[in-house]
Amino acid sequence: MTTATLTTKGQITIPKHIRDRLMLHAGDKLDFTLTETGDVLLKPVTRRVDEVFGRLARRGQPVLTPADMDAAIQRRMAKDAP
Template structure:
């Protein structure tokens, strides 16, 4: 359904997007709008939603362990990442690339 709605520009140059349009486009605080002005003077506004990765978790295809993730799985992954970081730092230190020995 097309919309033809007027809004007013404030003294600070701000414009309120009418509620009907925000709802239809699922616009939320923090989303951006791109304004395009053609040579002929036609203005168009394009929504540029900024969404958190957490809003898209349901659509992510994560590998399955065949069972629910347990605290031990998380602890193991963190420990492994920390070990890898220590090895990288030790290697960088031994080659003189980072800090003094």
């Protein structure tokens, strides 16, 4: 059993071996579910690229290279810059 201490701000540190096992990184989102028996389930919400690969494709949409995607991101960032 692994334990963690709750701070006065309501925060805990997830032990390293748990973070490693769940492949958690700073900024990842977590889902807490309270079961009927009072147990709490913790699940990562962040998905890996291989879990969502291909879900954004639409028929007729051109295939973009990573360089094309980087260029599109740079154009959008420049457009949104103050």
